[in-house]
Amino acid sequence: MRRKVDEKLDALLAFVLPPQCTLCGADGDRRLPLCTDCRADLPWLGHACRLCAEPLPLSSVCGRCLRRAPPQHAAHAAFHYAPPLDRLVQGLKFGGRLGLARLTGALLAEAARNGQWPRPQALMPVPLHDARLRQRGYDQAQVLTREVGRRLSIPVESHRCRRQRHTAPQSGLAPAQRRRNLRGAFDVSPLLALDHVAIVDDVMTTGATVGALATALKRAGVARVDVWALCRAGR
Ligand SMILES: [Zn+2]
Ligand SMILES: [Zn+2]
Incomplete structure (x- = not known):
């Protein structure tokens, strides 16, 4: 119940004012509490092992998963x-x-x-x-x-x-x-x-x-x- 109320309130607040960035406090965008700069700096994972997601230079299968x-x-x-x-x-x-x-x-x-x-x-x-x-x-x-x-x-x-x-x-x-x-x-x-x-x-x-x-x-x-x-x- 409390959670439902919290969610509604959050949605209402996000509509009225853009949420603040969780990481730096700047204005976030309308959809997420994260600003454009902080979002661009996130450590997105690039190529990785298809079986275990271990980072690799190319998307393939790592030695451990091959064994x-x-x-x-x-x-x-x-x-x-x-x-x-x-x-x-x-x-x-x-x-x-x-x-x-x-x-x-x-x-x-x-x-x-x-x-x-x-x-x-x-x-x-x-x-x-x-x-x-x-x-x-x-x-x-x-x-x-x-x-x-x-x-x-x-x-x-x-x-x-x-x-x-x-x-x-x-x-x-x-x-x-x-x-x-x-x-x-x-x-x-x-x-x-x-x-x-x-x-x-x-x-x-x-x-x-x-x-x-x-x-x-x-x-x-x-x-x-x-x-x-x-x-x-x-x-
Ligand atoms: Zn930020
Ligand atoms: Zn692997």
């Missing part, structure tokens, strides 16, 4: 995980700021549109563990995914997948340990009506988490799983 193909069919990312995206993502994660979800969601939707990322039948956020969700009280992946879905008119599937166990933090683990840590982490109810789903994530690093979810989705009957990430961090 061991990831479970997803394709991976796309909008940005390098670099300033100011790191700041926006941190704000999204811990600040609980709905405006940031709207901004980052709009940018991810724009990247998908401009890059002609193949259109899935549904988008799916990486589910947070319930305990983590309760602690934070806010699921940034879900809010981001809903914004992308709204802008591209793609339905969001988030109820049929749960995080099954509380996994240890991934940082500091080697790739094989990461995969083991995540085995059985997601519980997906059958999704037989869907052939093509894209997982939406804020930052893709090694791809172990989205890979585990992609595997679970494929087991649940989804033929093709892609990954759409807002940012791609270096490994």
Whole structure:
């Protein structure tokens, strides 16, 4: 209820006065709280690996994916995980700021549109563990995914997948340990009506988490799983 009221108020304010740029405070444009200069400076991701979105000099497949193909069919990312995206993502994660979800969601939707990322039948956020969700009280992946879905008119599937166990933090683990840590982490109810789903994530690093979810989705009957990430961090 409160969120609905907030959204209406935001829309009204954006109509009456151009929103301020989230990054520098200058006037934004009518559609987004971002000014032209800051927008031009964003670290858009250029050529990358088709399977894991790792930046490459040409769009092809990286050595790592050639040696061991990831479970997803394709991976796309909008940005390098670099300033100011790191700041926006941190704000999204811990600040609980709905405006940031709207901004980052709009940018991810724009990247998908401009890059002609193949259109899935549904988008799916990486589910947070319930305990983590309760602690934070806010699921940034879900809010981001809903914004992308709204802008591209793609339905969001988030109820049929749960995080099954509380996994240890991934940082500091080697790739094989990461995969083991995540085995059985997601519980997906059958999704037989869907052939093509894209997982939406804020930052893709090694791809172990989205890979585990992609595997679970494929087991649940989804033929093709892609990954759409807002940012791609270096490994
Ligand atoms: Zn600005
Ligand atoms: Zn790759």
